[in-house]
Amino acid sequence: KQEVTQIPAALSVPEGENLVLNCSFTDSAIYNLQWFRQDPGKGLTSLLLIQSSQREQTSGRLNASLDKSSGRSTLYIAASQPGDSATYLCAVQSSNDYKLSFGAGTTVTVRA
């Protein structure tokens, strides 16, 4: 069974600092990995999707890397802003049954 772990569980940084969020998974048989943002009491917003054949994806200040063989992904957020405060979730899609497995998330607070 796929297990997804996100470390740290919570992170607080001053505005302007770069953020590094980690995601690890136990089974490397995946189709893709997706990063989401969740605001309190809200649904999930897709940030980046990395296919298993890719090493990284970039969108604006966001960059996500994927090392499938070691079961790791990292989400970098450059020059953080208070509006980046949210919970960030990663999810991997298994190539065995197409199902997504989610991590518990990293809750980020960016202080003004």
Add this chain to the structure above:
Amino acid sequence: GAVVSQHPSRVICKSGTSVKIECRSLDFQATTMFWYRQFPKQSLMLMATSNEGSKATYEQGVEKDKFLINHASLTLSTLTVTSAHPEDSSFYICSARDRLAGATGELFFGEGSRLTVL
């Protein structure tokens, strides 16, 4: 990006009543939609996979008769929590994938529905 609309966003009901939650893909068609449940500060747990025109596939431990899923069209799936009890109180989120993107395309989520059973 693709939009998934979920309604209602919040619902409070008495124990023993049934509640229906709708999930709509607004600008794409989805042959498959997914229903998740999320407890506070925990990960999303897949409850069932909703398939257009056929029966839903439920995850182990999820009661089919308690959580009725109907996927009558390519843009609408509904989750009905029957005879709700306080332990059913949770945050329910649906998601969908554009059928043109295939089984490994990007997944889009609704805004979630907060169910409180008194």
